[in-house]
Amino acid sequence: MIATVSRGGxxxxxxxxxxxxxxxxxIAIQSRINGQLAVDLGEPVLAALISFGGGLTVLxxxxxxxxxxxxxxxxxxxxxxxxxxxxxxLLGGVGGAAMIFSQSLTVGVLGxxxxxxxxxxxxxxxxxxxxxxxxxxxGKRPISVVRLLGTGLMLVAVVVTTWGGIAIAGSRAWLLIxxxxxxxxxxxxxxxxxxxxxxxxxxxTAALVNFAVGTTVLGVGWLATAPLRDNVIEFPSNxxxxxxxxxxxxxxxTAALVVRWIGVLLLGLASIAGQLLAAIALDAVLPAHTxxxxxxxxxxxxxxLVAIGVASLPKRVVALRE
Numbered sequence: 001m002i003a004t005v006s007r008g009g010x011x012x013x014x015x016x017x018x019x020x021x022x023x024x025x026x027i028a029i030q031s032r033i034n035g036q037l038a039v040d041l042g043e044p045v046l047a048a049l050i051s052f053g054g055g056l057t058v059l060x061x062x063x064x065x066x067x068x069x070x071x072x073x074x075x076x077x078x079x080x081x082x083x084x085x086x087x088x089x090l091l092g093g094v095g096g097a098a099m100i101f102s103q104s105l106t107v108g109v110l111g112x113x114x115x116x117x118x119x120x121x122x123x124x125x126x127x128x129x130x131x132x133x134x135x136x137x138x139g140k141r142p143i144s145v146v147r148l149l150g151t152g153l154m155l156v157a158v159v160v161t162t163w164g165g166i167a168i169a170g171s172r173a174w175l176l177i178x179x180x181x182x183x184x185x186x187x188x189x190x191x192x193x194x195x196x197x198x199x200x201x202x203x204x205t206a207a208l209v210n211f212a213v214g215t216t217v218l219g220v221g222w223l224a225t226a227p228l229r230d231n232v233i234e235f236p237s238n239x240x241x242x243x244x245x246x247x248x249x250x251x252x253x254t255a256a257l258v259v260r261w262i263g264v265l266l267l268g269l270a271s272i273a274g275q276l277l278a279a280i281a282l283d284a285v286l287p288a289h290t291x292x293x294x295x296x297x298x299x300x301x302x303x304x305l306v307a308i309g310v311a312s313l314p315k316r317v318v319a320l321r322e
Contacts, residue, residue, distance in 0.1 A: 016258035017270040023254040024274020028112055030247040031275075032282050034100060035107025035115075037244065040236040044104035045225065049218040051100050052093075055245025055252075056211040063208060072205030079199045089196055092206075093213025095189030096252065100244075101218070102182035106175045116279040118176045120272045120304050122183025124151055127265035135191040135264070146310055153307035160300035190255045191264045197256030206256035207249055276301045 030051070038047035063069045079085040099119070107115045128151060189210070197206035251271075259267050280301055 012261040013266075016261035017266065019254050019258050020262070020267050020270035021274040023251045024271035024276075025278040026247050026251050026274075027271065028116060028275045028278035028282060030244045030251070031103045031107050031112050031115060031279070032286065033241055033244040033247065034103040035112070037236065037241040038104035039108040040238075040241065041233060042231060043222075043229075043233060045101060045218060045222045046233065047104040048097065048100040049215065049222050050242060051104075051244035051248060052097065052211055052215040052218055053245065054242055055249045056208075056215045058246060058249060059204065059208040059211055062204060066204070068202055069205050069208065072200030072202030073208075076196065076200050076205065076209070085195065085199050089192045090209050091213055092189040092193040092196065093210040093215070094217055095185035096210055096248075097214040097217040098185040099182040099189070100214070100248070102178040106178050109175055110179075112279040112282045114176070115179045116272075116275045117300055117304055118179030119183035119186065120276070121155060122180040122185075123187050123268045123272060124183075124265070124307070126184040126187035127268040130187045130191045130264045135188065150307045150310035153303060153310060156303055156307075160296055160303060187264055187268055190259050190267055193252065193256045194259035194264075198260055203253040203257040204249075207252040210252050210256075211245070211249070273305060276304055 034047055034051050037050065038044040041047050063073070076085065076090075080087060102119075103115070106118075110118070128148075193206045193210055196209055197203045200206060255267060255271070262270070280298060
């Protein structure tokens, strides 16, 4: 009897995990930027719209300058016409809009670390089922015992971290539901953006579609609620607060590229690890709220990292033959 173990290619997987980790750092920075912009504006939807609109502007400029992006747009058009790509795969920006809105609405109240653990919960749970149904370009990936255990630990981490968020936010701690829902949306966004990037053979073309759709959704939402607003908007003078979209481009393009190598769940886990470490550092050095970094937030984030490690344990398929 001989036992053999099947393994995937290690180089693309390792590179994909490393890139996703760096992208997670970027997302935590973007959360801090968009959260502060929303506080200064007093308009979370407008802050999200500025973030998406800024990213879209940069990508349109890149489209003019990049032959590869224009070729990617042409490939998308041909694939849609030949029904090689479903039209709803272009709607990843809706999930991105939900995520950016949740950033703008809650980071100033909950802090980056508590917000991130909420996103972690939604993203991890959603990533399990997105991989299970094969929504991403990497195909179906089964729900294993270790992934379920990791998800359970993640939920425990959220409960622990939430105590710190409740102490800081008081009656507004219920806002944690928004990052959780944003995390759910991100997992679906990454899966369908991966299809768009694969068909276009351009991660930046996928990012362009994502930002165009997200900007449209947020723009319509902001205009629709205009009659309800009577305040005068004063735009902050700090130019750094308008760079959230630029940071987002890097994350969306990276996710669209590496999701083909490592799947939705592992992409989420690696980027989450980056988000958690950066979020703790940001709340310690540049807190977004008066409560600063709490012990429960640190413990919860540490549990979340353990959960990530458990859920990402490799599954070895052993085939026995005579």
